[in-house]
Amino acid sequence: MQDVTVSPETRVRAVRARLPGQMLHERIENAQLTYGPLYTLAEIRQRVGEALPRRFGYVRSAVLEPIESYRERIPDHALLKYDDAVQSGLFDKFWVATPTYYQERQVDPWIVGEIGGGADRWAVIARWD
Numbered sequence: 001m002q003d004v005t006v007s008p009e010t011r012v013r014a015v016r017a018r019l020p021g022q023m024l025h026e027r028i029e030n031a032q033l034t035y036g037p038l039y040t041l042a043e044i045r046q047r048v049g050e051a052l053p054r055r056f057g058y059v060r061s062a063v064l065e066p067i068e069s070y071r072e073r074i075p076d077h078a079l080l081k082y083d084d085a086v087q088s089g090l091f092d093k094f095w096v097a098t099p100t101y102y103q104e105r106q107v108d109p110w111i112v113g114e115i116g117g118g119a120d121r122w123a124v125i126a127r128w129d
Helices: 008-017 020-035 041-049 076-088
Strands: 060-066 093-101 110-115 121-127
Touching (some): 020 076, 041 121, 076 093, 076 121
Antiparallel strands (some): 060 093
């Protein structure tokens, strides 16, 4: 019988992989490398809202809803980007963010991915108009 010696580094990596909180920093780093800058929820709302032209007296923002309950048609290219993001395993939840004036929905939705674990970090996955 052959003894298999596992290095301490390999054991630590395996233990860390079983603990979601320990993997959070790695998920954040990988998401930044793959999807670019990460944002807080407030920054996502602001960035999505900025897709709308300024109107005097109107507040630009975004309405977010879970992608599973979004009823409008999502274009094929955005669905493929969403599927790639799901397969990456970096995000806990996906949302469709629609630009709004107050709560009046406009056009040009975005798909955003949320990194869970209390990180308050979001990535832009896809946009369409």
